[in-house]
Amino acid sequence: MAKAVCLVSGGLDSCVSAAVAANNGMELAFLHLSYGQLTEKRERRAFEEIADFYKVDQRLAADLSHLAVIGGSALTDRKIELPRDRLDAEGIPVSYVPFRNACMLSVAVGWAEVIGAHAVYIGAVEEDSSGYPDCRESFFRAFNVAVREGTRPESQIELVTPLIHLRKKAIVKRAVQLNAPIHLTWSCYLNEEKACGHCESCLLRLRGFEQAGAEDPIPYQD
Numbered sequence: 001m002a003k004a005v006c007l008v009s010g011g012l013d014s015c016v017s018a019a020v021a022a023n024n025g026m027e028l029a030f031l032h033l034s035y036g037q038l039t040e041k042r043e044r045r046a047f048e049e050i051a052d053f054y055k056v057d058q059r060l061a062a063d064l065s066h067l068a069v070i071g072g073s074a075l076t077d078r079k080i081e082l083p084r085d086r087l088d089a090e091g092i093p094v095s096y097v098p099f100r101n102a103c104m105l106s107v108a109v110g111w112a113e114v115i116g117a118h119a120v121y122i123g124a125v126e127e128d129s130s131g132y133p134d135c136r137e138s139f140f141r142a143f144n145v146a147v148r149e150g151t152r153p154e155s156q157i158e159l160v161t162p163l164i165h166l167r168k169k170a171i172v173k174r175a176v177q178l179n180a181p182i183h184l185t186w187s188c189y190l191n192e193e194k195a196c197g198h199c200e201s202c203l204l205r206l207r208g209f210e211q212a213g214a215e216d217p218i219p220y221q222d
Contacts, residue, residue: 003027010046017123020162029058036068042192049184063106073097084198101134102210127187168208183217194221
């Protein structure tokens with residue numbers, strides 16, 4: 001059975017991406033990266049619970065806290081205010097963590113090479129996301145070139161972005177179709193007990209569930 005490293009933040013998109021990998025018959029290895037984000041503990045709990053759901057034996061939680069030291073993002077710096085009740089704003093939002101996906105993918109590819117995985121699944125979304133530059137399809141095409149150039153020829157590792165062109169509505173529907181454990185996921189940027197319902201991530205998620213005609217199973221404070 002082919003093995004895949006799945007980047008699992010604990011959020012909706014990464015959970016559905018992992019569900020796609022499972023549906024494709026892959027043996028799953030789960031990777032979680034903490035980078036000093038505000039909801040770090042809650043995301044880690046979601047990761048572990050999703051891994052338990054899929055009975056994943058190979059799981060790795062790694063530390064990228066240097067991203068918080070570098071700063072420049074409202075997700076890691078409490079002095080930068082996260083916008084509330086705003087969607088579809090122009091430009092790159094303050095929640096963007098500079099070059100985060102490249103850092104995460106580097107760890108994922110290195111681990112994949114060690115454990116013999118030939119695929120790295122990441123739940124990046126270009127079509128209906130916050131507009132992060134490292135969530136563009138062109139970025140992943142370029143990174144795939146770097147992976148081929150920077151790993152052993154026999155490693156044959158490929159980045160897989162199964163949700164890249166889906167909108168949140170379609171991602172929710174895909175989750176239901178695959179029986180993904182979305183009740184275990186956490187997307188809120190601000191809270192760890194009940195989701196705030198006002199940050200950009202919550203708003204994108206809620207809009208997706210509404211458009212899909214489905215009920216979001218996680219608790220919200222309002």
